[in-house]
Amino acid sequence: MGLSERKEREKLEMREMILSAAKRLFIREGFDSVTIRRIADEIEYSPATVYLYYKDKDSILCALQETGFRELSRRMEVLSSIAHPVDRLKASGKIYCDFALENREMYDLMFIMRAPMNALPSPEEWTVGRHSYELLQSTVQDCVDGGHISTPDAKIATFALWALMHGVVSIFIRERAPMIPADQHSRIISKIMEFSLANVVK
Amino acid sequence: MGLSERKEREKLEMREMILSAAKRLFIREGFDSVTIRRIADEIEYSPATVYLYYKDKDSILCALQETGFRELSRRMEVLSSIAHPVDRLKASGKIYCDFALENREMYDLMFIMRAPMNALPSPEEWTVGRHSYELLQSTVQDCVDGGHISTPDAKIATFALWALMHGVVSIFIRERAPMIPADQHSRIISKIMEFSLANVVK
Amino acid sequence: MGLSERKEREKLEMREMILSAAKRLFIREGFDSVTIRRIADEIEYSPATVYLYYKDKDSILCALQETGFRELSRRMEVLSSIAHPVDRLKASGKIYCDFALENREMYDLMFIMRAPMNALPSPEEWTVGRHSYELLQSTVQDCVDGGHISTPDAKIATFALWALMHGVVSIFIRERAPMIPADQHSRIISKIMEFSLANVVK
Amino acid sequence: MGLSERKEREKLEMREMILSAAKRLFIREGFDSVTIRRIADEIEYSPATVYLYYKDKDSILCALQETGFRELSRRMEVLSSIAHPVDRLKASGKIYCDFALENREMYDLMFIMRAPMNALPSPEEWTVGRHSYELLQSTVQDCVDGGHISTPDAKIATFALWALMHGVVSIFIRERAPMIPADQHSRIISKIMEFSLANVVK
DNA sequence: AATGAATGAGAGTTCATTCAT
DNA sequence: AATGAATGAACTCTCATTCAT
Numbered sequence: 001m002g003l004s005e006r007k008e009r010e011k012l013e014m015r016e017m018i019l020s021a022a023k024r025l026f027i028r029e030g031f032d033s034v035t036i037r038r039i040a041d042e043i044e045y046s047p048a049t050v051y052l053y054y055k056d057k058d059s060i061l062c063a064l065q066e067t068g069f070r071e072l073s074r075r076m077e078v079l080s081s082i083a084h085p086v087d088r089l090k091a092s093g094k095i096y097c098d099f100a101l102e103n104r105e106m107y108d109l110m111f112i113m114r115a116p117m118n119a120l121p122s123p124e125e126w127t128v129g130r131h132s133y134e135l136l137q138s139t140v141q142d143c144v145d146g147g148h149i150s151t152p153d154a155k156i157a158t159f160a161l162w163a164l165m166h167g168v169v170s171i172f173i174r175e176r177a178p179m180i181p182a183d184q185h186s187r188i189i190s191k192i193m194e195f196s197l198a199n200v201v202k
Numbered sequence: 203m204g205l206s207e208r209k210e211r212e213k214l215e216m217r218e219m220i221l222s223a224a225k226r227l228f229i230r231e232g233f234d235s236v237t238i239r240r241i242a243d244e245i246e247y248s249p250a251t252v253y254l255y256y257k258d259k260d261s262i263l264c265a266l267q268e269t270g271f272r273e274l275s276r277r278m279e280v281l282s283s284i285a286h287p288v289d290r291l292k293a294s295g296k297i298y299c300d301f302a303l304e305n306r307e308m309y310d311l312m313f314i315m316r317a318p319m320n321a322l323p324s325p326e327e328w329t330v331g332r333h334s335y336e337l338l339q340s341t342v343q344d345c346v347d348g349g350h351i352s353t354p355d356a357k358i359a360t361f362a363l364w365a366l367m368h369g370v371v372s373i374f375i376r377e378r379a380p381m382i383p384a385d386q387h388s389r390i391i392s393k394i395m396e397f398s399l400a401n402v403v404k
Numbered sequence: 405m406g407l408s409e410r411k412e413r414e415k416l417e418m419r420e421m422i423l424s425a426a427k428r429l430f431i432r433e434g435f436d437s438v439t440i441r442r443i444a445d446e447i448e449y450s451p452a453t454v455y456l457y458y459k460d461k462d463s464i465l466c467a468l469q470e471t472g473f474r475e476l477s478r479r480m481e482v483l484s485s486i487a488h489p490v491d492r493l494k495a496s497g498k499i500y501c502d503f504a505l506e507n508r509e510m511y512d513l514m515f516i517m518r519a520p521m522n523a524l525p526s527p528e529e530w531t532v533g534r535h536s537y538e539l540l541q542s543t544v545q546d547c548v549d550g551g552h553i554s555t556p557d558a559k560i561a562t563f564a565l566w567a568l569m570h571g572v573v574s575i576f577i578r579e580r581a582p583m584i585p586a587d588q589h590s591r592i593i594s595k596i597m598e599f600s601l602a603n604v605v606k
Numbered sequence: 607m608g609l610s611e612r613k614e615r616e617k618l619e620m621r622e623m624i625l626s627a628a629k630r631l632f633i634r635e636g637f638d639s640v641t642i643r644r645i646a647d648e649i650e651y652s653p654a655t656v657y658l659y660y661k662d663k664d665s666i667l668c669a670l671q672e673t674g675f676r677e678l679s680r681r682m683e684v685l686s687s688i689a690h691p692v693d694r695l696k697a698s699g700k701i702y703c704d705f706a707l708e709n710r711e712m713y714d715l716m717f718i719m720r721a722p723m724n725a726l727p728s729p730e731e732w733t734v735g736r737h738s739y740e741l742l743q744s745t746v747q748d749c750v751d752g753g754h755i756s757t758p759d760a761k762i763a764t765f766a767l768w769a770l771m772h773g774v775v776s777i778f779i780r781e782r783a784p785m786i787p788a789d790q791h792s793r794i795i796s797k798i799m800e801f802s803l804a805n806v807v808k
Numbered sequence: 809a810a811t812g813a814a815t816g817a818g819a820g821t822t823c824a825t826t827c828a829t
Numbered sequence: 830a831a832t833g834a835a836t837g838a839a840c841t842c843t844c845a846t847t848c849a850t
Contacts, residue, residue, distance in 0.1 A: 007812075014813095030316075036841065046815045048843080057841070111378055112314065151397055159370070159379075160394045164362065166378075167369025176313055176368075177361075192362045195353055200401045212830095238824060248832045250826080259824065440845060450811045452847080461845065515782055516718065518636075555801055563783075564770065564798045570782075571773025572765070580717055580772075581765075596766045599757055604805045613833075620834095642820060652836045654822080663820070 015053050017043050019067065022060050027105040031113065034061075061109065068106040069128040072099050076132055085142035086201050090193070092136055093165055097189045100169035108173055111166060136162065148201050157200075168192055217255050219245050221269060224262050228307050233315070236263075263317055270308040271330040274301050278334055287344035288403055292395070294338055295367055299391045302371035310375055313368060338364065350403050359402075370394055419457050421447050423471060426464050430509050435517070438465075465519055472510040473532040476503050480536055489546035490605055494597070496540055497569055501593045504573035512577055515570060540566065552605050561604075572596055621659050623649050625673065628666050633711045637719065640667075667721055674712040675734040678705050682738055691748035692807055696799070698742055699771055703795045706775035714779055717772060742768065754807050763806075774798055 021042035025034050036057055040047040054060045075095050082088040100107040110129075137158045143149040144157070151157045171177050172185045180188060223244035227236050238259060242249040256262045277297050284290040302309040311317070312331075339360040345351040346359070353359045373379050374387045382390060425446035429438050440461055444451040458464045479499050486492040504511040513519070514533075541562040547553040548561070555561045575581050576589045584592060627648035631640050642663055646653040660666045681701050688694040706713040715721075716735075743764040749755040750763070757763045777783050778791045786794060 011812095035839080037839085047841085048815055048817095049813080051842070052813070112372070112376055114376060151400075153393065153397070156390070156393045156397050159390065160366065160397055163369030163373060163394065164366045165369070166373060167365030167367070168361070170314070170372060171365060171368060174314060174316060188358070188361065191355065191358045192365065195355070195358050196362055196402075198353075200398075237822085239822095249824085250832050250834095251830080253825075254830070439843085441843095451845085452811050452813095453809080455846075456809070516776070516780060518780060555804075557797065557801070560794070560797045560801050563774070563794065564802055567773030567777060567798065568766065568770045569773070570777060571769030571771070574718070574776060575769060575772060578718060578720060592762070592765065595759065595762045596769065599759070599762050599766055600806075602757075604802075617833095641818080643818080653820085654836055654838095655834075657821075658834070 011053070015063070018050060018053055018060065019063055022064055023067075023106070026064070026109070031109075064106075065110055066128070068103065068110045069132070071103070071106075072096070072110075073128050073132050075099055076135055079135065079139070085139055085146055086148050086197075088139045089143055089161075089201070090197060092139060093161070093193050093197075096165050097169055097193070098186075100165075100173065101185055101189075104173050107169065112170055112174065133158075133162070143201065150202070161196075164192070164196055213255070217265070220252055220255055220262065221265055224266055225269065225308075228266065228311070229305075232307060233311070233317075260317070263311065266308075267312050268330065270305070270312045271334070273305070273308075274298070274312075275330050275334050277301055278337055281337065281341070287341055287348055288350050288399075290341045291345055291363075291403070292399060294341055295363070295395050295399075298367050299371055299388075299395070302367075302375065303387055303391075306375050309371065314372055314376065335360075335364070345403065352404070363398075366394070366398055415457070419467070422454055422457055422464065423467050426468055427471065427510075430468065430513070431507075434509060435513070435519075462519070465513065468510075469514050470532065472507070472514045473536070475507070475510075476500070476514075477532050477536050479503055480539055483539065483543070489543055489550055490552050490601075492543045493547055493565075493605070494601065496543055497565070497597050497601075500569050501573055501590075501597070504569075504577065505589060505593075508577050511573065516574055516578065537562075537566070547605065554606070565600075568596070568600055617659070621669070624656060624659055624666065625669055628670055629673075629712070632670070632715070636711075637715075637721065664721075667715065670712075671716055672734070674709065674716045675738070677709070677712075678702070678716075679734050679738050681705055682741055685741065685745070691745055691752055692754050692803075694745045695749055695767075695807070696803060698745060699767070699799050699803075702771050703775055703792075703799070706771075706779065707791055707795075710779050713775065718776055718780065739764075739768070749807065756808070767802075770798070770802055 018039060021039050022034055025038055025042060034057075036047050036050050039060070040050050043050075050060075054063065072095075075098075076092070079088050079091055079095070082091055137154065140149065140158045140161065141154045144151060144154045149157060168189055172180070172182075220241060223241050224236055227240055227244060238249050238252055241262070242252050252262075256265070274297075277300075278294070281290050281293055281297070284293055339356065342351065342360045342363065343356045346353060346356045351359060370391055374382070374384075422443060425443050426438055429442055429446060440451045440454055443464070444454050454464075458467070476499075479502075480496070483492050483495055483499070486495055541558065544553065544562045544565065545558045548555060548558045553561060572593055576584070576586075624645060627645050628640055631644055631648060640663075642653050642656050645666070646656050649656075656666075660669065678701075681704075682698070685694050685697055685701070688697055743760065746755065746764045746767065747760045750757060750760045755763060774795055778786070778788075
């Protein structure tokens with residue numbers, strides 16, 4: 001029993017190893033460098049071994065994405081302790097953008113890259129992702145209900161807020177604002193959020 | 203002189219041919235179908251010939267990007283005939299988003315793809331791109347000056363507006379909102395712009 | 405003794421399990437699906453275990469062949485109850501061809517495939533196969549002795565009859581007569597046998 | 607002009623080289639050894655080069671098959687000079703079987719192997735193949751018309767004759783008659799043809 | 809007796825790119 | 830100016846098989 005448990009754990013550890021090797025390559029050398037061979041080299045196993053733990057390359061990328069969604073979700077947990085919906089909304093934005101800037105490659109994989117979305121939209125992952133989105137939506141709804149945001153359609157407002165945040169972080173991540181040095185990204189985002197919320201929230 | 207001029211012109215024409223072949227492939231069959239060989243087939247020359255006009259694949263993609271920026275810039279020209287800055291701002295948004303939805307692959311190449319940005323950030327291209335951006339910025343500035351937008355920093359406001367638009371179109375283009383069918387994209391964008399400007403503009 | 409006997413029996417049972425799993429895969433999904441891993445999955449053991457009972461894949465295929473020869477042999481048993489040699493000959497042909505059409509993959513393995521023949525030509529298997537062949541030969545001999553077939557060499561006649569049957573079924577099995585749809589195979593075979601025996605047998 | 611002709615010829619020669627390399631491997635080491643890489647090694651080119659002349663592996667095998675059908679067809683040409691249909695029939699059988707025994711691997715590829723038939727049934731190849739078959743059929747028909755074969759259905763008789771020949775040669779080629787040494791194959795075939803025609807033909 | 813873990817060897821295929829002509 | 834010919838370097842993935850436990 002202790003034995004089978006250990007085996008189980010070792011299996012999981014190997015999956016973790018593969019995943020973090022993939023992530024490392026990913027971050028260090030970009031998406032195109034994430035090949036099964038490179039992953040195998042990185043963990044010092046043979047390519048065939050990788051296939052013992054993940055059925056194909058897409059599964060690895062999906063699993064990687066999933067860890068991203070989980071991490072983001074985890075960061076969102078603190079929101080439940082914030083009573084005022086407007087504060088909660090501001091915190092949501094900050095958490096989202098901080099996550100993006102601190103995990104650029106991961107954010108890229110989650111929200112920008114074309115690659116592994118071709119695979120099945122793994123139900124679990126989407127559940128996690130959707131949960132975060134619904135959280136945002138309910139926060140916006142609370143703001144509307146509390147008279148802090150005036151809009152006939154909370155869904156649209158939610159989408160707009162997400163789009164704003166995604167827009168700014170993805171401009172930075174994909175380097176479409178070369179005039180702004182990386183060390184200013186965080187500051188600019190704050191200002192943008194400030195400006196936007198100042199106009200939207202009463 | 204007349205001779206070398208003709209040579210020069212022929213060289214340019216060939217570059218145009220290659221570019222428009224690439225563009226056709228790009229739009230017709232997507233990014234992955236744009237291989238040197240396919241381009242060569244399309245213009246009925248050999249792959250090696252392509253290299254006489256562009257040093258490598260990235261250069262072609264860069265040049266392609268440039269045409270995109272020029273087209274976007276061209277569409278923006280009508281703005282000069284719109285007197286009221288708020289109307290101009292609204293029109294800017296519409297032109298930008300329409301361009302994105304009507305030229306998804308091109309927009310992707312211009313603002314999302316990683317591919318050719320690695321190559322030299324061709325000065326010309328950025329000039330064109332920057333020009334459009336400055337146009338937006340001056341429109342926002344006019345709105346601020348006219349008291350239609352209240353913000354201490356027109357630059358931030360401009361960036362926020364761009365980020366919003368880029369966010370929403372890139373979410374659609376990279377299919378991160380699968381719950382919204384493609385035929386709704388345009389409508390949703392209108393609503394988002396409406397909501398945002400309603401809050402920002404007086 | 406009782407112990408080692410039980411062990412022996414268990415070993416045999418396991419070999420049977422492996423074999424029938426292989427056969428199932430073989431018939432259900434074709435030759436290419438018969439991999440050690442699939443067999444192991446089918447019996448819910450590990451691939452390594454399979455190797456405890458068969459030295460390699462070829463041995464399994466050989467054993468599989470053997471079961472085919474045994475089944476064919478079993479079907480031939482009814483022949484002993486047919487008194488008239490000509491009737492017996494006709495029945496032989498029908499049994500042979502029916503077996504082939506009803507067990508295409510197995511027939512293929514037995515008489516067409518190259519695969520496991522490279523391995524040792526297991527003496528047992530050939531005994532079984534030869535027995536069927538000798539049965540046919542003695543039937544032909546009886547026909548000759550009874551004056552129903554005129555030939556100086558019953559062996560040649562036997563071979564010719566076998567070749568005829570093998571020829572037609574293997575043309576169908578390996579799809580070399582695409583103009584004849586599968587549902588006609590049986591009818592065509594009847595006609596061919598009829599024509600041939602009409603000429604050979606008095 | 608002479609230039610483009612030479613190029614054309616060289617292209618054909620290269621295709622020939624690939625084909626004969628494939629054939630050599632095929633005969634020397636069996637079907638499984640015919641890999642793109644091995645072919646490339648054999649002709650001392652890179653694997654990628656092979657793809658300049660054949661679009662994929664199947665095309666090579668198809669082309670190989672085609673040469674087989676053409677050679678067989680070529681051998682059949684002498685038949686037109688044989689006036690008497692019975693003689694022609696006998697000659698047909700001999701030519702067919704001789705071809706099979708002299709080109710065992712090729713015959714295998716043409717009439718036994720499963721492999722490249724998956725590919726499109728190249729129209730040309732089948733034309734050539736069918737032509738040979740129709741030749742046989744018309745010979746049989748002539749025999750029937752001349753009263754040398756009595757059958758209500760010349761098509762069935764033709765198929766039976768083909769099946770007989772295919773059966774015997776494929777038994778030898780796939781080594782299902784190990785009791786008969788290879789050097790007897792030809793003799794046995796003669797005897798079988800003799801026996802069969804003796805019974806069928808008047 | 810059974811197996812989890814691992815792998816070597818190899819398959820077909822694609823592409824950007826080069827270079828002698 | 831144009832190109833035909835060629836290739837190196839990859840890619841993903843599969844399988845029979847082995848061996849320490």
